[in-house]
Amino acid sequence: xxxxxxxxxxxxxxxxxxxxxxxxxxxxxxxxxxxxxxxxxxxxxxxxxxxxxxxxxxxxxxxxxxxxxxxxxxxxxxxxxxxxxxxxxxxxxxxxxxxxxxxxxxxxxxxxxxxxxxxxxxxxxxxxxxxxxxxxxxxxxxxxxxxxxxxxxxxxxxxxxxxxxxxxxxxxxxxxxxxxxxxxxxxxxxxxxxxxxxxxxxxxxxxxxxxxxxxxxxxxxxxxxxxxxxxxxxxxxxxxxxxxxxxxxxxxxxxxxxxxxxxxxxxxxxxxxxxxxxxxxxxx
Amino acid sequence: xxxxxxxxxxxxxxxxxxxxxxxxxxxxxxxxxxxxxxxxxxxxxxxxxxxxxxxxxxxxxxxxxxxxxxxxxxxxxxxxxxxxxxxxxxxxxxxxxxxxxxxxxxxxxxxxxxxxxxxxxxxxxxxxxxxxxxxxxxxxxxxxxxxxxxxxxxxxxxxxxxxxxxxxxxxxxxxxxxxxxxxxxxxxxxxxxxxxxxxxxxxxxxxxxxxxxxxxxxxxxxxxxxxxxxxxxxxxxxxxxxxxxxxxxxxxxxxxxxxxxxxxxxxxxxxxxxxxxx
Amino acid sequence: xxxxxxxxxxxxxxxxxxxxxxxxxxxxxxxxxxxxxxxxxxxxxxxxxxxxxxxxxxxxxxxxxxxxxxxxxxxxxxxxxxxxxxxxxxxxxxxxxxxxxxxxxxxxxxxxxxxxxxxxxxxxxxxxxxxxxxxxxxxxxxxxxxxxxxxxxxxxxxxxxxxxxxxxxxxxxxxxxxxxxxxxxxxxxxxxxxxxxxxxxxxxxxxxxxxxxxxxxxxxxxxxxxxxxxxxxxxxxxxxxxxxxxxxxxxxxxxxxxxxxxxxxxxxxxxxxxxx
Numbered sequence: 001x002x003x004x005x006x007x008x009x010x011x012x013x014x015x016x017x018x019x020x021x022x023x024x025x026x027x028x029x030x031x032x033x034x035x036x037x038x039x040x041x042x043x044x045x046x047x048x049x050x051x052x053x054x055x056x057x058x059x060x061x062x063x064x065x066x067x068x069x070x071x072x073x074x075x076x077x078x079x080x081x082x083x084x085x086x087x088x089x090x091x092x093x094x095x096x097x098x099x100x101x102x103x104x105x106x107x108x109x110x111x112x113x114x115x116x117x118x119x120x121x122x123x124x125x126x127x128x129x130x131x132x133x134x135x136x137x138x139x140x141x142x143x144x145x146x147x148x149x150x151x152x153x154x155x156x157x158x159x160x161x162x163x164x165x166x167x168x169x170x171x172x173x174x175x176x177x178x179x180x181x182x183x184x185x186x187x188x189x190x191x192x193x194x195x196x197x198x199x200x201x202x203x204x205x206x207x208x209x210x211x212x213x214x215x216x217x218x219x220x221x222x223x224x225x226x227x228x229x230x231x232x233x234x235x236x237x238x239x240x241x242x243x244x245x246x247x248x249x250x251x252x253x254x255x256x257x258x259x260x261x262x263x264x265x266x267x268x269x270x271x272x273x274x275x276x277x278x279x280x281x282x283x284x
Numbered sequence: 285x286x287x288x289x290x291x292x293x294x295x296x297x298x299x300x301x302x303x304x305x306x307x308x309x310x311x312x313x314x315x316x317x318x319x320x321x322x323x324x325x326x327x328x329x330x331x332x333x334x335x336x337x338x339x340x341x342x343x344x345x346x347x348x349x350x351x352x353x354x355x356x357x358x359x360x361x362x363x364x365x366x367x368x369x370x371x372x373x374x375x376x377x378x379x380x381x382x383x384x385x386x387x388x389x390x391x392x393x394x395x396x397x398x399x400x401x402x403x404x405x406x407x408x409x410x411x412x413x414x415x416x417x418x419x420x421x422x423x424x425x426x427x428x429x430x431x432x433x434x435x436x437x438x439x440x441x442x443x444x445x446x447x448x449x450x451x452x453x454x455x456x457x458x459x460x461x462x463x464x465x466x467x468x469x470x471x472x473x474x475x476x477x478x479x480x481x482x483x484x485x486x487x488x489x490x491x492x493x494x495x496x497x498x499x500x501x502x503x504x505x506x507x508x509x510x511x512x513x514x515x516x517x518x519x520x521x522x523x524x525x526x527x528x529x530x531x532x533x534x535x536x537x538x539x540x541x542x543x544x545x546x547x548x549x550x551x552x553x554x555x556x557x558x559x560x561x562x
Numbered sequence: 563x564x565x566x567x568x569x570x571x572x573x574x575x576x577x578x579x580x581x582x583x584x585x586x587x588x589x590x591x592x593x594x595x596x597x598x599x600x601x602x603x604x605x606x607x608x609x610x611x612x613x614x615x616x617x618x619x620x621x622x623x624x625x626x627x628x629x630x631x632x633x634x635x636x637x638x639x640x641x642x643x644x645x646x647x648x649x650x651x652x653x654x655x656x657x658x659x660x661x662x663x664x665x666x667x668x669x670x671x672x673x674x675x676x677x678x679x680x681x682x683x684x685x686x687x688x689x690x691x692x693x694x695x696x697x698x699x700x701x702x703x704x705x706x707x708x709x710x711x712x713x714x715x716x717x718x719x720x721x722x723x724x725x726x727x728x729x730x731x732x733x734x735x736x737x738x739x740x741x742x743x744x745x746x747x748x749x750x751x752x753x754x755x756x757x758x759x760x761x762x763x764x765x766x767x768x769x770x771x772x773x774x775x776x777x778x779x780x781x782x783x784x785x786x787x788x789x790x791x792x793x794x795x796x797x798x799x800x801x802x803x804x805x806x807x808x809x810x811x812x813x814x815x816x817x818x819x820x821x822x823x824x825x826x827x828x829x830x831x832x833x834x835x836x837x838x
Contacts, residue, residue, distance in 0.1 A: 007456040014367035018382050021364050021431065024424050025385040028392060031400045055731050057714055087298035095295050104299060106544075111306050112481030113540040115512040116394075116488075118533050121519050122309055124744070129751035137708040137736045138752055150305065155478060159433055162474035166440030166467075183291040197436040197471070204432055207390030213488050214394070214516070222713065222738035233737055238393040242488060243740050245395070246601065246629025247715030253631070260396050267391030271384055332830060333605035355573075407641075413626050495626045496604060507624055520743045522605050523763040523832050524770065 032261045039254035048258065054224040056244070056252040063259055065226045069234035070266065072141060072227060073216065074209045077148035081209075082202050084149070085156025086191075093164045094186060105161065112154035120218030123147040128219055135231040137221065142230040144220035148212060152205035159204065163197025164190055203274050210267055213238040237263050310537070317534030320527055326535065330498050333522050334514060339532055341500035343539065345415060345508025346484070348501065349494055350543070352419025353426060353483045358476070360423075361430030366460060368431070369438035383432075390428035397425050398492035406493060413507040418494025422486060426479040433478065437471020438464055473551050477544055484540050487512040511536045591620055595811055598626040599633015599646030601741075602760075603800050606664070606831045607646055610819050613827065617818075621811055630717065634658065637803045643812050645803035649717030659808075660801040663819045664833040667761030667797040668718055669784035671746070673753045674773040678702040681777055687726050689756060692734035697754060710748055710757030711735035718742075721798050722758055749774050761794070762786050762832025789834045800833060 033040075043061065051062040088108065092101040123143055132138025167190050175185040191198070221233020222243060235243075237259045245256055324338055331337030364382070372379040401421030411417045441464050449459040465472070487510075495507035498514070509517075515532045518525030597607050604627045611623030628636075630647040634655055637645030651660050670686060672678060678701055681689070688694040689707055698704045711733055712719040723730060737755070739745045745759040750773045761784050764776050776784040779795060788794035808816050818824065825835040 004455040004457075010457050010460075011367070011371050014363045014371060017360050017363035018367045020360065021389075021427055022382050022385040024427070025389050027404065028389075028396070028400050031403055032396070035399075035403075053731070055714065058729075058731060084298055084302055087295050088302055091295050091299040095292065096299070104303065106541075107303060107306055109477045109481065109544055110310075110537060110540060112478055113484045113544075114309075114537065115485040115515055115533070117512060117516040117519060118313065119309075121529075122312060124747050125751060126312065128748075132752050136706060136752065136754060139737055139748065150309075153302065154481065155429075158474045158478055159436070162433060162471040163436060163440065165470035166437060168442050181285070181288040183288045186291075194440075197440065200432050200436050203387055204390050204429060207387060207428070208482075210391045211393040211396075217740060218744060221736070222740075223735060224738075235738070238395060241393065242395045243713040243738070244715050245399070247631050247713075247717070248629075249631045249635070252715065260393070263393060263396075264388060264391070267388050268384075270391070271387040274387075275380075275384070333609055413624070491627060495624070496608070497624050497626070498608070499622075507626065517601075517605070520741045521601055523743070523766045 029261075029264065032257055032264065036254050036257035036261055039251055039258050042251075048262070054240075056248070056255050059251075061255050061258075063237070063262060065224050066235050066237045066240055066259065067262065067266070068226055069141065069220070070210060070236040070238070070263070073144045073148055073220065073234070073236055074206060074270075076141075076145035077152055077209045078202065078206045080145065080149040081152045081156050081205060085153050085201075085205070086160050086198060088153070088157040089160035089164055090186060092161055094182065094190070105158075108154045108157050111150075112158065116151065116212060116214040119147055119151055120215035123215065123219035131231070137233060139219050139221040139233055140231045141220065141227045141234045144216050144234065144236070145230075147215050147219050148209050151212060151215060152208050155205040155208055156198075156201050159201025160194065160198045163194035163201065166197065167193045199274070203271065206270060206274075207267060210263065210270070211238060213242045217242050313530055313533050313537065316527065317530035317532075320531040321534060325531060329500065330514075333525070334498070334518050335522065335525050335528055339511070339514060339535060341498055342509050342511055342514050342532075343535065345494070345501050346511045346536075346539070348415045348504065348508065349418045349422065349490070349510055350480070350483055352416060352504065353422035354480065356420060357423035357426050357430055357479065361427055361475070361479075362434055362472075364427075365431045365434035365438060368435050370456065370460065370464070386428040386431055389424070390432075392425075394425070394486060394488040397421055398489040401489060401493040411505065413493065413495035413497070414505045415494050415501055415508045416504045418490050418508070418510065419504075421489050421493045422483045425486065425489060426483050429482060430475045430479045433471050433475030434468065437468030437475075440471070441467040469551065473548060476547055476551060480543055480547060481540065484536065484543075485512060486510075487516050491516070511539070593621050593811055595621065595623045595644070595815055596626070596642045597623070597633075597644045597646055597802075598628050598636045598642040599803070600630040600648040600800075601627040602648040602666070603646040603663070606800070606828060606833065607819075609827045609830070610824050611815075613824065614815055614818055618811070618814070623815065631715075634803055637805050640805065643804070644808070644816065647801045647803050648798065649720070649801070650799055651801070651803070655803075659804050659806070661804075661816050661820060662799045662801050662836050664800045664828045664835055665789055665797045666800055666833050667784065667786070667789035667794050668721055668758055669761040669764050669796075670756065670758045670777040670779065671749055671764050671774045672756055672777060673749055674775050675753045676702055676775075679775075679777075683726065683780065687728065690726070690728065690734070691732050703754075705754040708737060708752050708755040709733075709735045710737045710739060710745060710755050712745070712758070713738055713740055716740075717798050718758065718760070721796060725796050746772060746774060760832070761789055761797075762834070766832050786829075786832065786834055790837070797834070 048061055048063045051060045053060050054062050092104050128138040128143050131143050171189050175189045216236050217239040222235045223233040224235050227234045241256050327340040328338030329341050368379055405411050405417035405420050445463050490510045490513050496509055497507040498509045501508040515529050518529035604625050608625045615621055630649055633645030633647050636642035685700050742759040742763045745757045746767050749755040749757050768774055782788055782794050789797050802816055828835045
């Protein structure tokens, strides 16, 4: 298809905008590298894995327990939030009467806007004591996972909802004409058609979970250790940065930025894996 | 038959569980926050480190920061989404690069955004602690959400529309404006809601960019405390600030409700044209 | 669509013009004083700033947070007029000037339901290093102790370690917290927890009905009064930091902050004014 003049102008404008978006990531990466440079210069990267523990004031920089904590909490949250979110979307699109669906959707939209501080606060004074009664100390990996699930649920639910809304009505009518049951329609037609949207939403939610700072800081316990059970207190990389940045100087500060870089690498790996696993179906 | 009934049951149960937990959370906020809520609370400036007085200037700062963030990111996001969906081949290197960058951007921790925003907007660009810095940093955070949801919405529009309009000799831009965008409205709206929610909820990034000052801002270049930062300060930093923290949280939820409703109705009005589906 | 574009552009333009106009006119009249640093001192500094503004027209005092280290480095780099540090200056910071504005004591706290009423120094050391792990070993219930400590680099932690002669690598906590409020809420939510927080905050929260109690240290009750008369051994200074001898409004502000005129503000934040 040849482009008319307006189309070419539009394309140029759009190209500029998209480049801007990609540049921001580059800038952030550069920023992180610049701030961690003092550390990267002197300390060989392997020490971030082999040092005895994380005690920066004494020059020990082992990151692995925190990497695991971030990984486990994100995976746990996504594993819980994805089915719950998709089910919520299915509920508001196919099962609920219109008024109820509208109310439910508004509730979820509201919850997307509650500050992480409020979630963390609620987790600390309501959820943690409850879990503490099961197994002290209460603030733990499990509490962190539960609070994270609550926080990313709206993302999954709303994007899945939009993806389902975009399924062409013709498909649904065709399925009904063929006599499929409601669940058959959903599992056989609607969900596969909405698949790429749902996966994109889950990826966004996973990103949110990895990057969440405040809430996890308040409910996960913040002890730097490899979690042996769900009830162990853990510290994620983000909580670490937030906790220690205010008082860190020199090499300690640079070490925190190195952990920020580690996070970005983790996100890159996550995103790459997800792209490999999902094969998107596209027009044309 | 059984499978159908079973799944229906599971879905209703899930919805009940999810709403139950959320209503629990909201009820907590409402119960603790309602007593202090009043007209004077909404307009007066904070006193005694926020433990008395009101949150008037803070609400103004929040709305301004939100405004800057959305005005900057919404057009940019739409443009990028349109480019990714309509003007690039899906498997092109360029398209994959932009998409991957956006997914990485979505995973950057809020505190790193705060530190980056501080270094870039406040120091390097010389904006200092200001509403502008805060809004622009939030725009960066919200960009992946808006772009990805908008792109998915546009992708989902049936290809027939594009082919039919090409057959009719319509330009790409016309197809976009009159057919594809209206069809993608639910996705665009969902992205907008998510973006607004994320922007309003953000704390760590704003502490380092739009700052801590709770005075009524005189301009976009003034530092202004956002509601989320105020709630954080009252609940975690100031002794005795809990009750006002709850009330501020309640105001934030009400504010979000109002903004969401306005955004929803505007978006539906402007973007939704009657597109007859086949 | 066209109308929407025009409307939005107009709004943005008007907003931008208004923004620029306001700064232009404000620049000539207002003197600005910028403080950055410790979030512990920030609420107090903001309140002092407000009172200072009411006494001096055309002055704006802007307080930002970011942590004590940020305050010190900003003061040194000139990014802030005055830095706020909730700790004593380190050796490599001795080139800067410090002005102590208030004192903040540290108290060990237990949950109110815990039957233990006092612990001696050695017991606290053993609990924090993991040698004593059950409350029954010090006369309490048969329950595992949940040790709450502060994050590394925090001045409260360093003071605590220094007083008890410990290194951070010796301490074996079950929970690590950042702010005082987080510490209090953690202990409130866990009947077997032990932690340490600011005396003033703990005293206030306890008086408001929070389920905590303050432990005496070496027989001296942990109270703001005892910090004031210096009988309570554990306290940290809250400092204003500058690079050079302050002049102009910075000098006025520092003097104001250390004067008795703001004692009520200091006490309202549950710190202790420095006796002059």
